[in-house]
Amino acid sequence: CIMEDLERDLLIYKGFYFQRKASITGFLENIDDFEIRDDDVFIVTYPKSGTAWCQQILSLIYFEEHRKRTENLETFNRIPFFENCFEDIDFGSRPSPRLFATHLPYYLVPRGLKNKKAKIIYIYRNPKDVMCSYFHFLNTYPIFKAADTIDAFMKQFLEGKVLGNLWFDHIKGWYEHRNNFNIQFMMYEEMKKDLRSSVLKLSKFLGEDLSEETLNAVVRQATFESMKDDPLANYENALYLYFGSKLREGHFLRKGTIGDWKSHMTVEQNERFDKIFRKQMKDFPLQFIWDV
Numbered sequence: 001c002i003m004e005d006l007e008r009d010l011l012i013y014k015g016f017y018f019q020r021k022a023s024i025t026g027f028l029e030n031i032d033d034f035e036i037r038d039d040d041v042f043i044v045t046y047p048k049s050g051t052a053w054c055q056q057i058l059s060l061i062y063f064e065e066h067r068k069r070t071e072n073l074e075t076f077n078r079i080p081f082f083e084n085c086f087e088d089i090d091f092g093s094r095p096s097p098r099l100f101a102t103h104l105p106y107y108l109v110p111r112g113l114k115n116k117k118a119k120i121i122y123i124y125r126n127p128k129d130v131m132c133s134y135f136h137f138l139n140t141y142p143i144f145k146a147a148d149t150i151d152a153f154m155k156q157f158l159e160g161k162v163l164g165n166l167w168f169d170h171i172k173g174w175y176e177h178r179n180n181f182n183i184q185f186m187m188y189e190e191m192k193k194d195l196r197s198s199v200l201k202l203s204k205f206l207g208e209d210l211s212e213e214t215l216n217a218v219v220r221q222a223t224f225e226s227m228k229d230d231p232l233a234n235y236e237n238a239l240y241l242y243f244g245s246k247l248r249e250g251h252f253l254r255k256g257t258i259g260d261w262k263s264h265m266t267v268e269q270n271e272r273f274d275k276i277f278r279k280q281m282k283d284f285p286l287q288f289i290w291d292v
C-alpha cells in the first residue's frame with residue numbers, strides 16, 4: 001500500500017513531507033534560524049523540474065576556475081540538498097559562496113531568505129512532464145516504493161502525497177510570495193529551447209560575468225547529452241551514497257525532453273488532469289510550455 005510505504009519513508013513536518021532517512025533530529029526545528037549569508041544561492045524546485053541541471057550549471061559557473069578541486073566531488077557535495085542534511089555535512093563551515101538545492105515550500109525556508117538575503121533560483125516545468133518524470137524516477141530506485149501505473153501515480157500526485165507535496169501549492173506559494181525574496185524564475189522548457197540564453201540570464205542574476213569562452217564551456221557541459229555521459233552530473237553514484245541503493249534500471253537523466261507526457265497519458269487522463277489544472281491555476285500569470 002502506497003500510503004503505508006510513504007509513511008515509512010517520509011515524515012511530515014509542518015505539513016510538508018521530508019525524507020525520513022535524511023532528516024537529522026533537530027535540523028528541521030531549526031531551519032527558520034539557519035544563518036543565511038548574503039552570497040548564498042538556493043536552487044528551489046519541485047522534484048523532477050530540473051534541479052540536477054541547475055546544479056550542473058551553477059557548478060560550472062562557480063567552480064570552473066578551480067575545477068581541479070571539485071571535479072571529483074559528487075554534485076551533492078558541491079551543491080548539497082539543504083533539507084537532506086546528513087551528519088557529516090557541516091553547512092556552517094562551508095566557504096562562501098555556498099550553493100544549496102532544496103524542494104522546500106516558501107513558508108519553510110530560513111528567515112534570512114525571507115529578508116531578501118541571498119539569491120534564489122526557482123525552476124519550474126510543466127506538471128504533466130514533472131509527473132511522468134517523477135513516476136519513472138520512483139520506479140528507477142528500489143528504495144522507493146512506487147505506484148506501478150501512471151493512473152495510480154496521477155492520483156497520488158494530484159493529491160500531493162509525494163515528496164514536494166502538491167505541485168500547485170509549491171509553485172503558487174513561491175510565486176505569490178516572490179516579492180519577499182530575491183528570486184529569479186526559470187522555466188525548464190525555455191532552458192531546453194535556448195540553453196545559452198538561459199545560462200546568460202542566470203549568470204546575470206547571479207552577478208557573475210562570464211567570458212565568451214566560459215559561457216561556451218558551461219553550455220557545452222550542461223546539455224543533456226554531456227551530462228548523461230558524466231557520472232557525477234548524472235548522479236550515477238549519488239543515490240547509492242545517499243540511500244545505499246543502486247539503480248533498479250535506467251539512469252537519473254532519463255529523457256530530458258518536452259512533452260514526454262504525451263506518450264504516457266491517455267486522452268481521458270489528460271482531460272482529468274487539465275480540469276484540475278484549470279481550476280487550480282486560474283488567474284496564475286506564468287505560462288507553461290506543454291509541447292515542442
Ligand code: A3P
Binds near residue numbers: 132
Ligand atoms: P526526465 O525524467 O523527463 O528525463 P530533477 O533534477 O529536478 O530531479 O529533474 C530531473 C529531470 O530533469 C529529468 O527529466 C532529467 O532527465 C531532466 N534533466 C536533467 N538534466 C537535463 C538537461 N541537461 N537537459 C534536459 N533535461 C535534463
